[in-house]
Amino acid sequence: MSAARKAAAAPAVEIDVQSPLWEAQPEAERTVRAAIAAAATHSTSGGEVSILLTDDSAVRVLNKEWRGIDKPTNVLSFPAPENLAKGAAGILGDIVIAYETLVRECADEDRDFLHHLAHLTIHGYLHLVGYDHQNDAQATEMETLESRIMTRMDLPDPWLDSSREQSGA
Numbered sequence: 001m002s003a004a005r006k007a008a009a010a011p012a013v014e015i016d017v018q019s020p021l022w023e024a025q026p027e028a029e030r031t032v033r034a035a036i037a038a039a040a041t042h043s044t045s046g047g048e049v050s051i052l053l054t055d056d057s058a059v060r061v062l063n064k065e066w067r068g069i070d071k072p073t074n075v076l077s078f079p080a081p082e083n084l085a086k087g088a089a090g091i092l093g094d095i096v097i098a099y100e101t102l103v104r105e106c107a108d109e110d111r112d113f114l115h116h117l118a119h120l121t122i123h124g125y126l127h128l129v130g131y132d133h134q135n136d137a138q139a140t141e142m143e144t145l146e147s148r149i150m151t152r153m154d155l156p157d158p159w160l161d162s163s164r165e166q167s168g169a
Contacts, residue, residue: 035121047090077127095124
């Protein structure tokens with residue numbers, strides 16, 4: 001997918017908070033909405049995105065079921081099937097974020113919680129609109145776009161330390 005895509009209106013964002021752990025971060029929903037709006041400036045998609053803010057236990061179940069990996073991860077993306085994405089609602093898909101993994105990564109990597117949440121949201125959104133990191137060229141394109149979006153939000157570039165691993169999605 002080309003990084004030079006035309007800007008579009010931000011998609012509608014539905015956020016479902018399914019874990020009380022997220023109550024410790026009252027700005028989480030605002031951060032997620034801002035990250036989706038910023039990421040959408042690099043997409044012609046518009047449409048609708050559903051975000052699930054949950055815990056490691058729920059993400060572990062989804063990760064095992066859909067990816068065959070029996071452990072939690074930071075973010076999972078579930079793009080809508082092609083026929084739904086083209087429908088009247090323009091459904092792009094779902095993004096699921098695990099609270100405890102996010103907290104651990106912030107502690108381990110000395111990251112700000114809301115900055116890392118914004119990055120994971122952007123990463124998940126880019127997966128919904130067709131970006132991936134299955135090879136070096138794709139990873140470079142996706143990381144470059146994530147960096148550009150984060151800096152446009154006046155947030156730190158998450159890839160300045162190249163030793164950091166990629167997000168799950």
